[in-house]
Amino acid sequence: MKTNYPMLETERLYLRELTLDDADAVYLHFSHPEVTRFMDIEACRNRKEAEEIIAFHVADSGCRYGIFSKAANELIGTCGYHCWSTEQGVSKAEIGFDLSPSYWGKGYMQEAIRPLLQVGFGLMKLDMIEATCDPGNVPSQRLLTRMGFVHVGVTADNLLIVQISVKEMCALTSSFAVIFS
Template identity: 30%
Template sequence: MKISSERLSFRFFKHEDFQLFYSVFSNETVMRYAWIDKVSNEESANTLFEGFINTGDEVNKDGSYAFAVFSKEGNEFVGFADIVIHSRNNSGGCGEIGYFLLPEYWGKGFATELAKALIEFGFTRLGLHKISARCNSNNLKSEGIMKKAGMTLEGEFRKVRFKYGNWDDEKNYGILLEEWKAANQ
């Protein structure tokens, strides 16, 4: 299963992609606001990585689709993207998108493009009726990406993320299928 956008292509992670995966999840700058801390060694990263390997077009065991993201120009590894399905029924379902880009791709519109592609994938290919995203309230750049992707602030949870010895708030954004359709006509 593949996704693409104007400048990016997405594909499932393969076993030989471990070093790419590790380059994201071991990067302190990338993981600064993430809900998990950066991985400190390859052994702990491999445990996490194995959960994201998908050898078919099926959803992963944890209800997610995780993708390695590459630039179409130069086929350079840009980062990690996923969509997790939280609930599903005959009328649709709810999913959550996430993304981590390597710092050299920040500030160039790649994250917004990636988020929009994940949202489109969730609505058109997975049949979801709502897609959400969340970020550490201190991560204003990630919040900006959610806004540019058409998402609406739905709430803020107080002191739910523990990072660097402090409890941080978390902002939650969402977009409904009908909102996405209206914006993309």
Template identity: 35%
Template sequence: MTDRNGLDFPIIETDRLILKEIKVEDAMSIFSIFSNEEIMKYYGQFPMNSLGEAENLIEIFNDNFRSGRGIRWSIFLREENRQIGTCGYHNWNKRHSRAEIGYELSIDAWGKGYIKEALKVIINYGYEFMNLNRIEAVVYPENEASIKCLMNLGFKQEGLLEEYAFFREVYQNLIMFSLLKNNIK
């Protein structure tokens, strides 16, 4: 896939992971992740009910790339060639050189350091290729694993955003984290 600036979708590899474009063929994997209540309780939406919803989400991710509003990678385990989640940027504000990072993993991949490994490389990508100065993350206060991961990567907690978002029919408190380019670990 090529974005509006003529750039091909970047593939990023780590020791254990391959981050690549999310394709319609990944819809079943996306659906299995996004239909799980345990995963979605911190995502800000209700679990998916149909494969069509997964296909629509893939199109949203891809449209964000084509239009220059963000980028979302599919996370594959290198040895198994199996998708275990997604990660990337949304709410990309080019004028202010900032974007929000987001991610999720299938439950069987939790606690193995995969998200930290993926985020390290996309953080570098954001600073090097997207010209970001600030990377933001908003996290539910109850999402202890995500908070720990972000802090281990050098993100700073900026504060509680009271009733910041209307997710799942309720106003939700979220914690704002940021990582500035000159504060990279």
């Protein structure tokens, strides 16, 4: 299911797939404990760990975009898909994202997720996009709700499960429906 993912651009951001050439920037980003606080990884201790993060996503069936600020021309976060599968005729993947603390609360992640959803439902032909979220990560819960995700359950390790379907996404935005109709 691996595919070539396009570079994405918004008003303030550009998103492109991470490569090993990004290891220094990824190390700086993931070395902040605030970034990894609600993730299933520890803060990076060295460049090799950053390379391992990138290599994991390169080998995975989904993708991991670097989120770059146009104004600062630097990596400010990452977002993408993993766990891409088709079960009982339903194609789905899990979305994940993280952002440097100095960019929190300024709408950057919402700006990045909009085109990422279009990649998921359009290019990847997903029927469903899921996310898991730590109950303590209220800002991410709010973001996912604003983006149209609905709560559907809880994992065995107490993470909230939210999801959005292509039909729900089309109902939310007429412009999205035109792209995929």
